[in-house]
Amino acid sequence: MPARGTGRPHFTHDKDRIYVYSNQGLQSFRWDGTDRRTIIKVEGRSRGPQPTPASDVRISPDGRYTLAKLNEQLFLVTVPPPGGETPAVNVNTPSVPVKKLTDIGADDFQWADDGKTMTWALGSSFFRQPVSTVVFDDKKSEGEGEKSESDKKDEAADTKPAPKKSLAQEIEISIEQPRHTPSGTVVLRGAKLITMKGDEIIGDGEIVVAGNRIAAIGKRGSVTVPAGAKIMDVHGATIMPGIVDVHAHWMEVARGQLDLQNWALMANLAYGVTTGRDPQTSTNDMFAYEDLIDMGEMLGPRAFNTGPGVFSSTDFQSLDDARNVVARYKKYYRTNTLKSYMVGNRKQREWMVMACKENGIMPTTEGGLDLKLDLTHALDGFAGNEHSLPIVPLYKDVVEIFARSGIFYTPTLLVAYGGPWAENYFYETTAVHDDAKLRRFMPHDLLDTRAKRRPWFSEEEHVFPKLATQ
Incomplete structure (x- = not known):
């Protein structure tokens, strides 16, 4: 019916x-x-x-x-x-x-x-x-x-x-399972290595991985290789530190019914994202995915999550109301961060900051294309501000407010405020639809929907280069 x-x-x-x-x-x-x-x-x-x-x-x-x-x-x-x-x-x-x-x-x-x-x-x-x-x-x-x-x-x-x-x-209800820890030793040999030591690049290098830790890195023959280690020839490849995506929305994961072979999480790994943080998960499912990845039951980046956002519809009427909401995240979701999604007027936002401080939780937020709102976030003690400040260029007074407040700033250039999203630039200038790796991991109907018939912008309209430089 x-x-x-x-x-x-x-x-x-x-x-x-x-x-x-x-x-x-x-x-x-x-x-x-x-x-x-x-x-x-x-x-x-x-x-x-x-x-x-x-x-x-x-x-x-x-x-x-x-x-x-x-x-x-x-x-x-x-x-x-x-x-x-x-x-x-x-x-x-x-x-x-x-x-x-x-x-x-x-x-x-x-x-x-x-x-x-x-x-x-x-x-x-x-x-x-x-x-x-x-x-x-x-x-x-x-x-x-x-x-x-x-x-x-x-x-x-x-x-x-x-x-x-x-x-x-x-x-x-408490269910405990051991965290998955790899065993044995493997040597990745022959790749070009991009290290974390300044601009250092090692050609024909070796990486020794013991258990879940990098034990040694250097030019071939310069590191000690333990007896019995598995040697993997990765000549022609380039190895770099894993990418940490600090504003990842894994919206493609199944909700309500867990998908242990989720393509979105595996695609992130394939492109080098080994750790991610979802600052607004919409549902609680990502906590379960986070546990499954840590247990080794499914493949995916190490996932950190805020849980569902706190929105203006919550409409705190007191500091006590804010404390109750934050207690949900601290005690029941066991997360140390949450997304305060423009929860209301300035007093209500300050209640949120106060309640989070009491509970040892870091609240992140966003200004929604409102620079004045972004400034109050920095002044009032929020731990983070998501998405770009929507005006360029920024002058010294604004830069110093953000720098001295200690707030973390995540500009998310793909979702650029103040101009076209940088996502559109890459659809315009690269063959996203025909990328072999994407076609391997991403369902073709979704790839067609995302990559075909995109809006087009002239190059001078794009704002993300200016946002990146400031």
Whole structure:
């Protein structure tokens, strides 16, 4: 039957209907696709003119409640009685009983025990809470209960409030596997070697690799070769240190179902990228890929990841809110860096920096083509700023602000701000589509889509050479 943009099918005690969800609301229909009804729309606060819809809503088996995930938090929402127009329930100003179940967040959720229990997962922890323990909050109208300016200042103070006691049972799941470590000794002989020692290049060189470490490097015959070492003749090749891609988005990896022979990760290795950092993974799957690579279960660069970005829809209302979000990354995702994706006004961005500093996490961000915003990132203590500053040339005052702040700057010239992306330059000037190595690793339909019928820019329009020189 036509899905009409819906997904996540689930069921209730009513055996004649299927329940599905999209941004248009929770819907149900008969098995033959007829009698389609919209049950409820769940939405929440947004920084834009329109409220943010829930990313997922699932109805309880008895049809009385829904669990809704909105801005990474989980809510229990009472289903309004049927009749009239489809009810839209805003969890911030609800017209029916609503309870926020999480402060730190939820990755996935499900009903259990025939609807008597709510369950959700976050990182490697599993949570359970009986519906009977829920006490719904009093309904508030818009503006009711707003805090005074002095209260807001107290919330923003650099003091940690007493943690709230959760009624949910948390089950931490830990699975340990040894990190894959190669064994034996191999000698790479005969290649031209580009070393890390200034401009040094060694012709007809030898590299001795013992286990997972380079034991020696030098001209042929100048290094000690252990007895029993495997000799590999690599004459005619050039060997250089592995490339570290500090802004890698492995968007082509499978999501929801892991692909142990992913072409994108292997293609990166084939082109010399041995380490990468994805500063916004969209989903949590990259953490699993990272572990699989470290375990030796699949081939790929050593992968470091921030996890999903923190976006403006999070809309922190206090420093405590920011602390809760950062705790998700520190405790449950076990990452030491996150992407604060233009999370809001300057006060909200400063809350993010403060919460990250408390938790030992390095927050990176970006200015989105706004140089003034980039400058506040450097001044306010962000650890990194992704993508290029969009104006050239930069003068001494801007350069010194960035240099003295200690912020890391990743200009990502392929995705150049302030002009055409450098990616287009290489499509225009090189035979990307016919590259033998790309054709070996990249699916042909994707290669055709990427490399054919690209936009064209004249050479003087490209800004990436100027961005690179400054």
